[in-house]
Amino acid sequence: MSSFRAQTMDFEVDMYLALGWHDRRLAHNCTHPILVAHKFIADRLWQPDLYFVNSKFAYLQEITTPNFMFLIYPDGLIFKSMRIDVTLSCMMDLKRFPLDKQECPILIQISYVENMVNLTWHVDPPNFPIGNNAEIKLNDMLITGTKYEKCNGPYPICSSGYSFVDSNWSCIRAYIIMKRLVLFHIIQTYIPTSMLVSISWMSFWLDPRASPARITLTITTLLTLTTMSNGARQDLPQVPLSTTLFIYLNFVSFFFLIATFLQFICIKILLESLSMVGYKCYSHLGFDRKKIAFSVRLFVSYLTVQSTA
Structure with a gap:
């Protein structure tokens, strides 16, 4: 986290977002993973269409080149890591300000329902699912912990015969828990x-x-x-x-x-x-x-x- 603003109720995060999925079409016979170094080639491969629900502004770091890593393993496992800067909204409870504690969410969804693409957290402490740089300090907030969960919910989709059926919208959510320095x-x-x-x-x-x-x-x-x-x-x-x-x-x-x-x-x-x-x-x-x-x-x-x- 690089900033936390109570006046606009948002916070800015500079993060590495790591994704992994299987694509059998990209399985190969090499003994080592293939590194896709050019964004031009990576953009022509299927990738999950993720977005931050509570984001105000987001962009991919591109100095000096687009900051991403794209690996294709022999069994078709795809690993993608990218550095992004995103400003997220956080509805704060300020009744106890400046003695307050805040839980700010990072809500991630995908443009597919759960039976097509299912989002899950990869649990491997201490870096996954959520890790933070202990050397980064905020001016008036102290990060005390994190938590994560799935937040799938019903979503109506159109089926054959132009009727709507209920399906589940795949989503994951993380919370950054902070307390204010008084x-x-x-x-x-x-x-x-x-x-x-x-x-x-x-x-x-x-x-x-x-x-x-x-x-x-x-x-x-x-x-x-x-x-x-x-x-x-x-x-x-x-x-x-x-x-x-x-x-x-x-x-x-x-x-x-x-x-x-x-x-x-x-x-x-x-x-x-x-x-x-x-x-x-x-x-x-x-x-x-x-x-x-x-x-x-x-x-x-x-x-x-x-x-x-």
């Missing part, structure tokens, strides 16, 4: 957003009467977190579901930021209410207006010191 997302998203939320808590130590400073700190943190949230969602397709990352950014982080802002509003309302109560009490007792204002300021300052201590 370290990148921890460094890129989780740690920065946690630091932003922690910075917003600094407003708890600011003077409640310093409204511009507390509002500016909270709003700036909120806007920065919104920008980071939008940037994190650019790597994902527009799917109608909530991922783990989306829940963390839009519910957990925003909840703490909004709670910080509501705490400031409650403290502001409480201090103003206490100021008005103190002013009315002193006025009722007949104290001078200037003395009342001075006493109320002292009382509010005392509450401020207690709340920030």
Whole structure:
């Protein structure tokens, strides 16, 4: 595998596809297999018409020459190996992103029903039916395993008398099992957003009467977190579901930021209410207006010191 893209829900595979079948017409008396080196000759021999059902784009590697090997054994066994590059679709379940695991299929069918040509896996571990190069690493995914199966299914074909009868469509399917490497997302998203939320808590130590400073700190943190949230969602397709990352950014982080802002509003309302109560009490007792204002300021300052201590 050379790439894995969650945004377009596909992955690219550079593979060697090995095929084997018997053709009695090509049996010969030589003691060694015949190597067909020219594509011109190989194209004039019968070959199974395989195709990838879930492919978006595929081509045969032709640098510097067409990359294939075609062998004809004395008993009529044909072995063909070719290097192809194919981009395959993979319908991913992103509910747990970026803590998700994916099983991406490689679905191969043939243009014949099962009673004409039957597709099977050649089981010979570790290279067959599926082998991979351990030296190839993906940026954000780790291949943890593979599995394979047959996936034959009913297919109606036209018989004599123009009536349709059920037959089986020959098909094989492989799965590449991967898990996402979460370290990148921890460094890129989780740690920065946690630091932003922690910075917003600094407003708890600011003077409640310093409204511009507390509002500016909270709003700036909120806007920065919104920008980071939008940037994190650019790597994902527009799917109608909530991922783990989306829940963390839009519910957990925003909840703490909004709670910080509501705490400031409650403290502001409480201090103003206490100021008005103190002013009315002193006025009722007949104290001078200037003395009342001075006493109320002292009382509010005392509450401020207690709340920030």
